[in-house]
Amino acid sequence: MSSSTPCAAPLEQARHHTSSNRLIFISVLVATMGALAFGYDTGIIAGALPFMTLPVDQGGLGLNAFTEGLVTSSLIIGAAFGSLASGYISDRFGRRLTLRLLSLLFITGALCTAIAPSISFMVGARFLLGIAVGGGSATVPVFIAEIAGPKRRGRLVSRNELMIVSGQLLAYTLSALLAALMQIPDIWRYMLAFAMVPGVLLLVGTFFVPASPHWLASKGRLDEARQVLEKLRETPEDAQREVEEMREQHEHARQRPPIGELLRQGWVIKLLLIGIGLGFTAQFTGVNAFMYYTPIILKNTGMGTNAALTATIGNGIVSVIATLLGIWAIGRYGRRHLLMTGLVMVVVTQVALGCVLTFMPQNLTQSYTALACILLFLLVMQMCIAPVYWLLMSELFPMQVRGLLTGTAVSMQWLFNAAVAFTFPIALAALGNPTFFAFAVINVGSLIFVFFCLPETKGKSLEQIERHMKKELV
Template sequence: MGALAFGYDTGIIAGALPFMTLPAEQGGLGLNPVTEGLITASLIVGAAIGSLASGYLSDRFGRRTTLRTLAVLFVLGALGTAVAPSVTVMVAMRFVLGIAVGGGSATVPVFIAEIAGPKRRGRLVSRNELMIVSGQLMAYVLSAVLAYALQRNDIWRYMLAIAAVPGALLFIGTFFVPSSPHWLAAKGRIKDAKAVLERLRDTPEQAEKEANELHEHAKAAKHHPPVGELLHQGWVVKLLLIGVGLGFVIQFTGVNAFMYYTPIILKSTGMGTHAALAATIGNGVVSVLATLLGIWAIGRVGRRTLLMGGLSVVIVAQLALGSVLLLLPNDLTQSYLALACILVFLLFMQMCISPVYWLLMSELFPNQVRGLLTGVAVSMQWLFNALVAFAFPIALQWFGNATFYGFAALNVASLLFVCFCLPETRGKSLEQIEKYMKKEL
């Protein structure tokens, strides 16, 4: 539910923006390119702060308690955006909603990774990405259905209000899941951790083995340096830089330029508003199917291989989209070819890049500061997201469709970063990954 709310809240803006740009007397907010970017980016700036704060809170108070608090913000933020009378109020409420989205994005993958065993971790954490893209698909479908069914210019308010539903379900759901055994062990509550593992694992032997491993790790942690000193150790700093670099990789693919602005891109080719909203459903469908393929692949292929393969296709897709928009006349052929390029991009983005990013965010960092470092890395990812979301409509206004060539160049740099800097984590327990990173970095 946390991931579903994340997906819906980030995806629904694509359907709401065309109506919010209408003048106030026609039911909109009278947006221009700058205020479009500001409203879109305000959620993302909030998400950066939320992910950073939630990292500290989840380490101190637990993953489950943190998610329960974030669920309340999901509901308040969604209802606040639905009734916002002005751009100023909308920006403020999108910021509140962003705190919940960012906090959930940092906490949910870590929570799932810590309650999953090593063999299931990849597939289960990847289901987080499946729910994100399912939330985006839900947003696109509801946008198109509501626009066609109600034929009202203020329909964007209904679109935004629906976001309160997954937030409420998240709050309820937190009463039906156990605490993280890794967090319990880190707090010295070994018996409680073992009791949780006995509920979660297939056999008592598996639970006993993992509980012993957690116990040994907790005892060893007593001899670790304090958190402040640990954060200054070279291998931890390198891991954090890799995590921040991966945030750059996922956002400067340009994925959220498509997720937020596909209707506007398609309208530039001459497609009508309702047709563009309907076509955007293809984004959600392809993303869901691609994530299902990614869940299958992630248990069979290394993290590095998936990332490098995905980035290679993304580069080609961005170059193709820029060429279609620059070289072909504005007609139906251009519209469909542009949509095809976007869908190919999303197929490989959501199959090979996004699931691996969230999985790595749950794996890379040492247990003692996992919540904190995940929060820092994910908050930087959200800041990169905000930069892309704010700058994209302005870049289109200044540079036109050559903007997509710029994305392709940045993706070449990302491919080189993954090739030379990212270690492989497949097939290792979280404790084994920590030992491996400490040794290798």
Template sequence: MAATPDTSAENQQPHTPDTIKQRLFLIVLVATMGALAFGYDTGIISGALPFMTLPAAQGGLGLSPFTQGLVSSSLIFGAALGAFLSGYFSDRFGRRITLRSLAVLFVLGSLGTAIAPDVNIMIAMRFLLGIAVGGGSSTVPVFIAEIAGPKRRAPLVSRNELMIVSGQLIAYVTSTLMSYLLHDEHLWRYMLSIAMVPGVLLFIGTFFVPASPHWLVAEGRFKEAKRILKHLRETPKEVRKELAEMKRQSAEADKGPSVSELIREKWVIRLLLLGAGLGFVLQFTGVNAFMYYTPIILKTTGLGTNASIAATIGNGIVSVLAALCALWGVSRFGRRQLLIVGLLVVIAAQVCLGLIMTLLPQNMTQSYLALACILVFLFFMQMFIAPVYWLLMSELFPMKLRGVLTGAAVAFQWICNAIVAFAFPLVLSVAGNETFFIFAVINVGSLVFVMMMLPETRGKTLEEIEIHMRDKYGELDAESAS
């Protein structure tokens, strides 16, 4: 009797490019449910707050200006903590288990905010929700990068940013439509409860996606890693090459210093400072000042309240279009090149906005020109800067500390987010329209930082990037010691 050919999934090689694309698409779609929830949760509060400020007799929570700030910022501070903690859990228990746990927090936090009976419970639930948002923001890019492989890493990780801005756009449209169509004193509770949907989808989806092969190799589970790679790469050659690189890096990490010793090495500290600096670059573009306060800016030009709020939807649409363009751009241009071009246009847009707000009289021309500057700013910000930041956060750090260092760097980014969100209204009240020139000056400094400090990572495997970073910063340490 002739031998029966082995048709097990493990031996079905090679796979067609279309099959691999479909598998990776589904994995990324599941993972980025966390990013969708991230975007929705950060965007929906702008539509819910006006209703939450109403007295309790009218269905609100009677928020004062002070408690409005607490409700809004509690999510940001929770996100900083979540990003930091998830790095440890991601390295300890794996990316997939961490995402599953975060999905539970997304659901509990969303439900808690929707049924919160008073301000104190609302703040606590927003903080819990922020832990999920921050944890997802640091874990999702790393998981996608480790699953995708070097050829597809850039566009797939960039889908994370696309889902974030899509979530924000959904939030803006949802809050606008619900405010017009529903006449219910508990309208804001419905807005907040919708955030449970992507959390539920993320939780269910994690049972159908594989673990990270990089994490499995780091844990010594080579057979499982190989089996997963065979389903996600087109040829046996790709599988052998990636697995060999992962094993080599894992062996070097095991022979080298422990985690506690490694994190104190100068080249690792330099990498962490680079990651933190990129978080500063991202947030001090002023992007969230425009995302949160565009209606306030436009109202100073004489534009009506409804028109100013409608402009927020314009922000969301432009951000989504820019993120779609970024999927094309990150595969064709270097990370440094994209950041430099993006910062140059961002600086020009801020200078133009400052001149328009300072020199032109308050009329419709000023309103439209100011809005045009904001939209140009957002397009280049969301195409050239934000997706590259998240991509770099998934690439820069060594395998042994990838979760911890990514979590710490992203946590610092959230702190910068909070600083900008708090400081912008205050600075605007004191410095007026010169605030936009201040942002431009800060971004000139960011441009210099990127040009001097950021190496190029495009086209390299994660293992090659790690070797390059260790060699680059090791040489700097040797030079400084000599």
């Protein structure tokens, strides 16, 4: 009996290691169903818009440039409200319950967009769906960051971005396939209806994941937090070390002023402004002008509707590949380094696209050269900027108000997204191709902001980041 004991311990450790990895994998997979829905719902509009612009008697909704922007941006404005509200709800009631509520909104919103009889109904349905998208964008990265340990946080949180771009790729591919296979005018309704699927998966999955241990600790439920961490971490020592850090943080939080007073402290306000500035940086790259309107940009070069939809699949493929590269890069390089590298390349590609559309003759060569510029832009954006943005949103803010401040910063990001989505078709109609040069100038300003204002967070625990931010920004 005694001779088998030394062998039993390593075997038990191996089983626990496998079990903890499995639970983290399941938790991340379930949470990122919200990101998959986010990606699909924001991507599918690119395939649906060309059909929704058809007259009502031909199965469309009769959209013009103004109502195109309205339908597209209504989801994004809803997302601003959703991210702000979810920040409060997730701090008050927990990340898991918030994800469960959001899944119901994903399902309901997708169904309503699919049956929309009019533009006003569609705008309202997209707004409802946007509440779910925004809520998921604020809650999913925080939940993953709090489930993962410091060693794996960067790569696991970055899977949120991987699922967003996978959802967009799914949307582009499905819209092209449906347009090719089903020659019916209201095909856009089927495209939008498929968005219910990730919502259902998220709803079911939330019954199989643990509560966030950091949220439990913030509520003083340290014993429950320890029980969860013992299931999630590779060794009891890792779990105990994290519990002690959270206990210390909780004791500090009890000595802090009330939340209202904390939110008025200079270092917290500076952090929030940095978070808002990062949202501006991410959105005014112009990324969603391409994600929503690439088919329309390519049609303006003379490419046909079905060909433009098929070409847009390239957006999704490049985004997925770039995000995988980004997950690798985040493990090796600092957040600041990746963001600044990405912004330099974004400026170059925006200028190149503006030159192609302005100076090349309108023919097939121009179409494919423009597409190449867009794909290179997306490669850089999805590798160096987007995953870093969502990772920073999960890291920057103090535990006591993490959900609220993340929700606030992300809601502003969605408003910036809405501004780009709403004004881009109008600017393109009014200004033409110089629109892309304007994006390049804005991104030079964003580069200066990141250089001077963004602290580095790589390699620190959430508690260490909080202490570092307070010391640096006071």
